[in-house]
Amino acid sequence: MKAEHYVGGVFRSDxxxxxxxxxxDGSELGTVPEATREVVDDAVTAAQRALRGSWGTSxxxxxAAALRAVADGIQARFDEFVDAEVADTGRPREFARxxxxxxxxxxxxxxxxxxxxxxxxxxxxxxxxxSAGAGQALNYTVRRPLGVVAIISPWNLPLLLxxxxxxxxxxxxxxxxxxxxxxxxSTATLLAxxxxxxxxxxxxxNLVHGHGPAAAGEFLTGHPGVDAIAFxxxxxxxxxxxxxxxxxxxxxxxxxxxxxxxxxxxxxxxxAAVDGTVRSSFTxxxxxxxxxxxxxxxxxxxxxxxxxxxxxxxxxxxxGPMISAAHRDKVLSYYRIAREEGATVVAGGGVPAxxxxxxxxxxxEPTVLTGLPETARAVREEIxxxxxHVAPFDTEDEALAxxxxxxxxxxSTLWTRDLSxxxxxxxxxxxxxxxVNCWNLxxxxxxxxxxxxxxxxxxxxxxxxxxxxxxxxxxxxx
Ligand code: NAD
Numbered sequence: 290m291k292a293e294h295y296v297g298g299v300f301r302s303d304x305x306x307x308x309x310x311x312x313x314d315g316s317e318l319g320t321v322p323e324a325t326r327e328v329v330d331d332a333v334t335a336a337q338r339a340l341r342g343s344w345g346t347s348x349x350x351x352x353a354a355a356l357r358a359v360a361d362g363i364q365a366r367f368d369e370f371v372d373a374e375v376a377d378t379g380r381p382r383e384f385a386r387x388x389x390x391x392x393x394x395x396x397x398x399x400x401x402x403x404x405x406x407x408x409x410x411x412x413x414x415x416x417x418x419x420s421a422g423a424g425q426a427l428n429y430t431v432r433r434p435l436g437v438v439a440i441i442s443p444w445n446l447p448l449l450l451x452x453x454x455x456x457x458x459x460x461x462x463x464x465x466x467x468x469x470x471x472x473x474x475s476t477a478t479l480l481a482x483x484x485x486x487x488x489x490x491x492x493x494x495n496l497v498h499g500h501g502p503a504a505a506g507e508f509l510t511g512h513p514g515v516d517a518i519a520f521x522x523x524x525x526x527x528x529x530x531x532x533x534x535x536x537x538x539x540x541x542x543x544x545x546x547x548x549x550x551x552x553x554x555x556x557x558x559x560x561a562a563v564d565g566t567v568r569s570s571f572t573x574x575x576x577x578x579x580x581x582x583x584x585x586x587x588x589x590x591x592x593x594x595x596x597x598x599x600x601x602x603x604x605x606x607x608x609g610p611m612i613s614a615a616h617r618d619k620v621l622s623y624y625r626i627a628r629e630e631g632a633t634v635v636a637g638g639g640v641p642a643x644x645x646x647x648x649x650x651x652x653x654e655p656t657v658l659t660g661l662p663e664t665a666r667a668v669r670e671e672i673x674x675x676x677x678h679v680a681p682f683d684t685e686d687e688a689l690a691x692x693x694x695x696x697x698x699x700x701s702t703l704w705t706r707d708l709s710x711x712x713x714x715x716x717x718x719x720x721x722x723x724x725v726n727c728w729n730l731x732x733x734x735x736x737x738x739x740x741x742x743x744x745x746x747x748x749x750x751x752x753x754x755x756x757x758x759x760x761x762x763x764x765x766x767x
Pocket of ligand 1: 441442443444445446450468469470471499500501502503505506507510521522523524526527529530544545546547577578671673699739743744
């Protein structure tokens, strides 16, 4: 798969480039063009032109049809998308087949469904009423697109997370400039090919590749022609983007990092809690923003839980690599820091030896730690690898205090059979999402996002449509 920019309906790869490395075995997959300031300018200009042209006056039915055509186009090239995502990320093929690509298709279908046939619900409300001092008036609200939307996406779920923003942005009639992660350019290029054949006017969707700081990401998010920024990635990157966007007061929607807690109460179904924690801590080798890195277990079941989780982690097989050598080194540095801070390593803690080509890839062992104080760096900072720290608690209030003592607030998981406890505790956990006796069970219409350093705003269903459109009040005096 050759990575290319897609600007104003034209594929191009002029200018400098950098190598794309396969995390599964360290081999070179190809090269990626690095968008210069000029390429980014061209993309923003093309997006503005699309908004002045037919895309700017398109109706909701037309846009819903375009989204369906994109969904069908991805479906038609399903295996190519799977191959590209597997090559760029090294993830198990099954994951790309059952999660990444179906969810990308689902993202386009979901927003087509939300628009199609009920534009009045998405776009206008009519409220007859009184205007103070000016007699009776009819007020109504029109929702109009924001304009040019910059979408900056991460490497961990490249296609799933970029389409999660592209679909609602296009649904609302915006023009999009996507900059995917420099680590994972391939499915974005394939998506541009699908969109090129789906009947959207040139410039409605543009793609530029490249790095973030002092490069394409920064050129785009600081561009005066960009009307809104939707970003998923690290909290520190979010802060940098916010500073860059401040000069133009560009609105932002941020999905950022996490240090997600799980609370396992003594009345939990222990089998389900262990199974669930294996999934929540180690799926995609912990490289999902929703993964659990802090597990708090009520003292009577603490020892048994730790033994069982450690056994399951040690027995894991077929997990994927870290995205890059740099990220592997970062995760391993946290394994070392945890030891220096006094952790007991219950499982893992190092680099696996497979005896095959995976040994030149970027794998680390699924790791279970105990014995650290809450002040330890390995307990406070997001590691973003297959690792969790398990600590005991004695009371519900203590569990809540431990869970909430974090700069982050993305997602949490409660394991309990006590219904009253679940309802009592859930609203008190300071995270944007609270799962009870499950993890990562997602309905695309529900609000998705984090509190504290984990984000600004919510995505999902009407929440995304709200961000990607501007309510305009029209007031007519009667
Ligand atoms: P990252 O912040 O390093 O990079 C994300 C994107 O931002 C990339 O495209 C990168 O090129 C770009 N970027 C970097 N610096 C930039 C700058 N100064 N200006 C503009 N763009 C810039 O994140 P990552 O390592 O790709 O992804 C992992 C992180 O993403 C983790 O922290 C994870 O928790 C978070 N994440 C959050 C969610 C969520 O929904 N909350 C989902 C997935 C990942």
